[in-house]
Amino acid sequence: MAARSGAPGLETLTGSSLEPAKRPGAVSGHLLKEIRTRIGVSQDDLAELLQVDKSTIQGWESGRRALNSARAGSLRVLKRNLLRLGGDPALLLMLDQALDADSVISFVVNAPALHHADDHPLASWVLTRDTTHMLAWALTGNPPASLPTTTKLPRRGPTPSSPRLPNDELGTFFSQMRRTAELAQRSGDEAALLRRQALYLCSYDSSPDTAAWLAEIRRRPEQARPRGWSPDWADARSVATSLTRHGDQAALTAFIETGMDDEIGEAANLNYWAYWLGIDSLPKTNDQFMIATPAQSWDALALLRGLTDRLKPGLAAVDLNIHSVWALLALRGGLLAADPILNRTLQEQVTVLLDSDGISAQARRELTSVHYGLRLTT
Missing domain, CATH: 1.10.260.40 (lambda repressor-like DNA-binding domains)
Structure with missing residues (x-):
């Protein structure tokens, strides 16, 4: 061999x-x-x-x-x-x-x-x-979040309440994930998926230096990216969303501005959402599907339902969720009239977010645009 x-x-x-x-x-x-x-x-x-x-x-x-x-x-x-x-x-x-x-x-x-x-x-x-x-x-x-809720049953003895x-x-897990991400970083495009997923899992580490380590990776010269799609687009998205878990919103704001300012970047984001939420259920072996998958190949209404569930104040990456709803409706405008019940739910979620703090100026503009479209269809 x-x-x-x-x-x-x-x-x-x-x-x-x-x-x-x-x-x-x-x-x-x-x-x-x-x-x-x-x-x-x-x-x-x-x-x-x-x-x-x-x-x-x-x-x-x-x-x-x-x-x-x-x-x-x-x-x-x-x-x-x-x-x-x-x-x-x-x-x-x-x-x-x-x-x-x-x-x-x-x-x-x-x-x-x-x-x-x-x-x-x-x-x-x-x-x-x-x-x-x-x-x-x-x-x-x-x-x-998908774990069905139930009335808690009494536990016998000191049994763990989670598999933590x-x-x-x-x-050991987080130390090895950091080493894997660092080594994959030096290994080029062949290890791009490994690097991205290792970085994302590292963001669950609550160690005080994790946010600084992720931010330092983002600032490295080799991480500089052109506007719109590039081979490292998915990597940038994962690092930006990971940093929000540690209270850093600046990276996500910058990514939305530079990573999704053209049709290719917008389509890549929606394709990723469709896979992430299980709407596109076919297994993927690399991130190339984000630009290779036609937007018509997945159920846009199902994606809108999934994204609507993520329009909640306090979610770390809510700005990305807002932008994704706005972009989906711009791509498939007829969705607003396709499901009256979803329309009402979306309108309620948008109203709550508009009355809340903690979203960016761009996200607020996009929500206002979505709100206006909803009013036109009711």
Whole structure:
């Protein structure tokens, strides 16, 4: 087999001295426990119903035994049986994203020698919102917004309320993500996707120096970008939105001004939103789809619904959400008359935002334009 060329510098990322992850299945195990408790069966009952040992259920739910290590056929049988027992279908769908999150975390925390950019799970697979939020659940303890709410059941004993990684594993994860981003930064376009996704995941780190590190990366000479689309467009978008999580709005304001001031940049942003929100459900292996995907290939009304849900005061990147709604309506103006219920919901959200503080002058102008269009269609 011919040797791959590999990205220069990536061969230096190795972690042979690190201990294996203590809970390689933390996210999927915690979600499995949520499914079981919402059904209302005990570990003993579930073990009997599934015809496995109770220790197997305990190992899965604690994360000590990774569900990812089970055969694909066994996982399908497990999900079918959980559905038959009354498992929430929405939670069962989320199990796949939880398994994906566990695979990324386990790879990073165990830190194998990385000789090629495409050896990393983040190098050839564009994360969706659902998988990213599963990762964030383990990194921050904050549950995904898509997690169905329920009446909290009493917990027996000191069981964890989330799959958040212990502090030592969190430290290892973020340290390795920084090293990966830095090494990918020096590796050129071959590692562009890896660099972007590593940078974004680093933004969940609450360490005091994270915002300064992200801002320093943005200021580097090699990060200077022309107006509109460039190969690093997606990288700039991710860094800008990441910085808002740390209270820095300037980068996002600059990106909206320079990164989406032409039709190509606007289309790239909407294509990314359609994929991120699951409206364009086909898996992507790189960021090129943002300019290669025709805007007519996804459901514009579904995208407007998804973006309307993100028009809320206090959201870190609300200026980007506002601009995206404005741009979508400019591209597909007939949407305002297509769904009267959505029209009313959008009008309510826009009115609340216009009466609030914390949005930029440009975002306010765009909201005013959207508000005027809504009034014309009612």
